[in-house]
Amino acid sequence: MTTPTHLSPSEIEAFGRELDAIRDRHLADLGERDREHIDRIISLAMTSEAAGRLLLHFGIDPISFVLGTGALTLSKILENMEIGHNVMHGQYDWTRDPKLDSHSYEWDAVSPSAGWRHSHNFEHHTFTNVLGKDRDIGYELLRVSADQPWNPGYLAQPLRALWLALAFQWGVALHDLKLEELRTGESTREEVLERAKPFLCKAAWQVAKDYALYPALSGLNAPRVLLGNLLANIGRNVWAFAVIFCGHFPEGAEIFHEAELEGERRAEWYLRQLLGSANIEGGHWLHVLTGHLSHQIEHHLFPAVPAWRYPEMAREVRALCERYDLPYNTGSLGTQLKSVAGKIFRHALPTKPRAALTRQAPPALAA
Amino acid sequence: MRVPGENPSPTHTSLRSAAHRLRLDRQASHWLQKIDPLLTLGEVRARVVGILPETSEVTSFVLRPNGHWRGHRAGQHTLLEVEIDGVRHQRPFTIASPPHGDTLVLTVKRIDGGKVTNHLHDGLRVGDVVGLSEARGDFVLPDQRPERPLFVTAGSGITPALAMLGELANAGELKGATLVHHARSRTDIIARDRLVRWADAGLELHLFTDDQPGPRGFDADRFAATVPDFDQRETWLCGPPPVMQSARALWALRDALPRLHTERFVAAPAPSAGRSVQVTLRRSGRTLTLDGRGSLLEQLERAGERPAYGCRMGICHTCRCPKVAGTTRDRETGAISTEPRPIRLCVSDARSDIELDL
Ligand SMILES: Cc1cc2nc3c(=O)[nH]c(=O)nc-3n(C[C@H](O)[C@H](O)[C@H](O)COP(=O)(O)OP(=O)(O)OC[C@H]3O[C@@H](n4cnc5c(N)ncnc54)[C@H](O)[C@@H]3O)c2cc1C
Ligand code: FES
Numbered sequence: 001m002t003t004p005t006h007l008s009p010s011e012i013e014a015f016g017r018e019l020d021a022i023r024d025r026h027l028a029d030l031g032e033r034d035r036e037h038i039d040r041i042i043s044l045a046m047t048s049e050a051a052g053r054l055l056l057h058f059g060i061d062p063i064s065f066v067l068g069t070g071a072l073t074l075s076k077i078l079e080n081m082e083i084g085h086n087v088m089h090g091q092y093d094w095t096r097d098p099k100l101d102s103h104s105y106e107w108d109a110v111s112p113s114a115g116w117r118h119s120h121n122f123e124h125h126t127f128t129n130v131l132g133k134d135r136d137i138g139y140e141l142l143r144v145s146a147d148q149p150w151n152p153g154y155l156a157q158p159l160r161a162l163w164l165a166l167a168f169q170w171g172v173a174l175h176d177l178k179l180e181e182l183r184t185g186e187s188t189r190e191e192v193l194e195r196a197k198p199f200l201c202k203a204a205w206q207v208a209k210d211y212a213l214y215p216a217l218s219g220l221n222a223p224r225v226l227l228g229n230l231l232a233n234i235g236r237n238v239w240a241f242a243v244i245f246c247g248h249f250p251e252g253a254e255i256f257h258e259a260e261l262e263g264e265r266r267a268e269w270y271l272r273q274l275l276g277s278a279n280i281e282g283g284h285w286l287h288v289l290t291g292h293l294s295h296q297i298e299h300h301l302f303p304a305v306p307a308w309r310y311p312e313m314a315r316e317v318r319a320l321c322e323r324y325d326l327p328y329n330t331g332s333l334g335t336q337l338k339s340v341a342g343k344i345f346r347h348a349l350p351t352k353p354r355a356a357l358t359r360q361a362p363p364a365l366a367a
Numbered sequence: 368m369r370v371p372g373e374n375p376s377p378t379h380t381s382l383r384s385a386a387h388r389l390r391l392d393r394q395a396s397h398w399l400q401k402i403d404p405l406l407t408l409g410e411v412r413a414r415v416v417g418i419l420p421e422t423s424e425v426t427s428f429v430l431r432p433n434g435h436w437r438g439h440r441a442g443q444h445t446l447l448e449v450e451i452d453g454v455r456h457q458r459p460f461t462i463a464s465p466p467h468g469d470t471l472v473l474t475v476k477r478i479d480g481g482k483v484t485n486h487l488h489d490g491l492r493v494g495d496v497v498g499l500s501e502a503r504g505d506f507v508l509p510d511q512r513p514e515r516p517l518f519v520t521a522g523s524g525i526t527p528a529l530a531m532l533g534e535l536a537n538a539g540e541l542k543g544a545t546l547v548h549h550a551r552s553r554t555d556i557i558a559r560d561r562l563v564r565w566a567d568a569g570l571e572l573h574l575f576t577d578d579q580p581g582p583r584g585f586d587a588d589r590f591a592a593t594v595p596d597f598d599q600r601e602t603w604l605c606g607p608p609p610v611m612q613s614a615r616a617l618w619a620l621r622d623a624l625p626r627l628h629t630e631r632f633v634a635a636p637a638p639s640a641g642r643s644v645q646v647t648l649r650r651s652g653r654t655l656t657l658d659g660r661g662s663l664l665e666q667l668e669r670a671g672e673r674p675a676y677g678c679r680m681g682i683c684h685t686c687r688c689p690k691v692a693g694t695t696r697d698r699e700t701g702a703i704s705t706e707p708r709p710i711r712l713c714v715s716d717a718r719s720d721i722e723l724d725l
Contacts, residue, residue, distance in 0.1 A: 023699075024699075024700070027699060027700045028700065028701075030453065031452040031453045031454070032452050032453045033453075034453060035450075035453035036453075042397070043397075046393075046394060046397045046398070049394070050394070050398075089682075090684050093709075094454060094700075094702075095453055095454055095455060096454060096455040096456075096708060097455055099393070099396075102684055103684070103687060103709070106387075108390060117683075117684065118677075118683075118685070121677070121678075121682065121683040121684060121685075122677035122678055122683035122685055125678070125682050125683060126677065126678040126680075126682065126683060202388075205388040205389065208389070209388075209389045209390065213389060266680065269680075303682045304681065304682060304699075
C-alpha cells in the first residue's frame with residue numbers, strides 16, 4: 001500500500017489490535033437490542049410492502065399510485081439493504097433464527113443469494129479494491145481508476161453508468177455470472193449456461209411475481225400495478241447503485257494491485273479496507289436506507305457485526321484514525337456522488353495510471 | 368392428527384415452494400405471527416398453559432402445541448427452543464406425559480450454571496410461547512407391549528418412565544410393571560403422588576432414597592434382591608451417568624444387555640482447551656485425531672482433508688459447515704457452542720470430540 005508509509009510495521013500491528021478490540025467489544029455485547037432493531041426493520045419493510053401493494057391494487061387515483069409506489073420502493077430498499085445484505089453477511093447468524101440465517105436467506109432481487117454471497121462476501125470483501133481480484137471495481141463495466149486499462153468502449157461509460165443504475169439488480173446478477181470469461185476463454189458456453197441456471201430460475205420467479213402475479217391479482221388495475229412494481233424496482237436499483245458506488249469509488253478511495261497483497265497480514269488487510277472505502281454522512285434514516293453502507297469503512301472493517309452498530313463504531317474508528325494520522329474518507333451524499341460522477345466522466349478518457357506499483361513492503365512485513 | 372413420520376403430499380410441497388419463491392411465505396408468516404405467535408406455516412410452537420413445581424429443583428411445564436404437532440410416543444423427547452437475550456437455544460427434554468389429550472408435559476431439572484434450564488425456571492410464565500421439534504427418539508414401549516416391563520430410573524431420569532407408565536395406566540395395564548426409582552431424598556421424588564396412585568392400581572413400586580439407611584444411588588446387590596428376575600425382563604433404564612454405568616455392568620454380568628433399553632440425558636461435554644480431539648466426518652465416514660493447534664480448518668487440512676474455504680478469516684462464510692455434535696469455540700467471540708449448528712471452520716476450534724457434516 002502506498003499511503004501510510006509514515007507508520008512503522010509495529011504501529012500498523014498496534015492499529016490492527018485496536019480495531020480487533022473494538023470488534024470484540026461489540027461482538028461480546030450482541031443481544032436483545034440487535035434483535036429488536038432487525039425485527040423493527042423487518043416489520044417496517046413488511047408493513048410498507050403491504051401498504052404499497054394495497055394502495056396500488058385498490059387505488060384508482062394518482063396520489064395513491066405515487067404513495068403506493070413509494071411504499072413499495074421503501075420496502076424493497078429496506079429488504080435488500082438493511083435486511084438482505086446484512087443478514088447474508090452473517091450479521092445475525094448468532095441469533096440462530098432460521099429467518100435470519102445467512103445461508104438460507106433469499107433476497108428480493110434477481111440474483112440468487114448463493115452466488116452473490118460468493119462474489120460479494122468472498123471476492124469483494126477479501127480482495128476489496130484489488131485490481132484483477134475484486135470484480136466489483138466498476139463492476140467490470142466502468143473505468144473508475146486510471147489503473148484500469150483504457151479502451152475506446154469506455155468513451156460511452158457515462159451512458160453505461162446510467163444503464164447500470166437503472167437496471168442495477170440485473171447488472172449485479174449478470175456480473176456474478178462472469179460473462180467476460182467467455183471472451184477470455186476461461187469458461188466455455190456450457191459452463192456459463194450451467195452457471196446461469198440458478199439465476200434464470202430465480203429471475204423468472206421474480207419477474208413472475210412483480211410483473212405477472214401481482215398485476216393479475218389486481219384485475220383491471222393490472223397496468224397500474226405493473227407500472228408501480230416496475231418503478232419500485234427501478235427506484236431501488238438507482239438507490240442501491242448510488243450507495244454502492246459512493247462506497248468505494250469517490251476521490252481518495254484507493255485501488256490496489258495484486259502485488260500489494262503478497263504476504264498481507266491481518267492489520268494490513270484492515271488498512272486496505274480503510275483506505276479503499278468511503279462513508280456517507282447523514283442522519284439515522286439515511287443510514288438505515290443505505291443498509292448502513294453509508295458506513296462502508298466500518299462495514300469493511302467489521303463485516304460480521306450487525307450494521308446498525310456502525311455509527312457507534314465509527315466514532316471509535318475515526319478517533320483511532322486521527323491518532324494514527326490515517327485518512328478517513330467521508331462526505332455528504334451529494335459530495336460523494338459528485339466525486340464518483342466526476343471519476344466516471346474523467347476516466348472515460350484515457351487517463352494516466354499511477355506511477356510504478358512496486359512499492360517495497362517494509363522488511364518486517366514481507367512474509 | 369397426522370401419523371408421526373407421515374410426509375406432506377407432493378402438491379402441498381410444491382405449493383409451499385412456489386409460495387416461497389414468490390416471497391409470499393415470509394409475508395404470511397410475518398402477519399400470522401402478529402396475530403398470534405402460535406400461528407406458523409409449519410414450525411411447531413406451544414403455549415405454556417401450566418407451571419407445576421415438582422420438587423425444589425424440578426418444575427413441570429404443561430404445553431399446548433399448535434396444529435403442526437404430530438404427536439409422540441411415550442418415552443420420546445423433543446427439542447425445546449427458547450429465546451434468551453436475542454439468541455435461540457434448543458435443548459432436549461423428554462415428554463413426561465403419555466400421548467393423550469391436547470397438552471404435553473416437560474419436567475425440567477434446574478442445572479447448576481445451565482443456561483436454558485435456569486431460564487425456564489426463572490423466566491418462563493404461563494401464556495409464553497416456546498418452540499418444539501417433532502418428537503424423536505426410540506426409547507419407547509414397543510407396539511407389542513412386553514408382559515412385565517421393568518423401569519429403572521434415578522433423579523430426573525424418571526421422566527420417560529412417567530410417560531410410559533402413564534400410558535400403561537390409561538390402558539389399565541399397570542399390573543406386571545415394576546418401577547425401581549432412586550432419588551436423593553423423599554422430597555426429591557418427582558411425581559410422588561402419582562407413583563403412589565399407580566402403585567394402588569397395580570404397579571410394583573420401589574423407591575430408594577439416599578437419606579434412608581442403606582446404600583446410596585444404584586446398588587447392584589440391593590437391586591438384584593429387589594427384582595430377582597430382572598435379567599428376564601425388558602428393561603428401560605434412565606438416570607445420571609454413574610447409575611447408568613453400574614446398572615449396565617450388572618446387566619452385562621448377567622448377559623442380559625439385549626433386553627436393556629437405555630436413554631442418556633447427556634449433558635454437553637465440558638469444554639477443554641488445546642488438547643487433541645477426535646473429529647468424526649459424517650459424510651466421508653472418517654475419524655481423525657486433531658492436534659488442537661490453530662483453527663479447525665487448519666487442523667483438518669493438516670490431517671489431509673480439503674474443506675472449502677475462501678477468506679480464512681471469518682468474513683466470507685465459505686467454510687461454513689454443520690456441526691452435528693460436540694462443543695466448539697468461536698475464536699472471534701470466545702463463544703462456546705454445545706448445540707448442533709453450523710460453524711465457520713476457519714474461526715472455530717474444537718473443545719471436545721466433535722462430529723462434522725463433511
Ligand atoms: C434425550 C434427552 C432427554 C432429556 N430429558 C430431560 C428431562 O426430561 N428432564 C430434564 O430435566 N433434563 C432432560 N435432559 C437433560 C437436559 O437436556 C439438560 O439438562 C439440558 O440440556 C441442560 O441445559 P442448560 O442450558 O440448562 O445447560 P447448559 O448451559 O447446556 O449446560 C450444561 C452443563 O454444561 C456446563 N457448561 C456449559 N457451558 C459451559 C462452559 N462454557 N464452561 C463450563 N461448563 C459449561 C454447565 O455448567 C452444565 O453443567 C435430557 C437430555 C437428553 C439428551
Ligand atoms: S473461509 Fe471465509 S469464513 Fe471461513
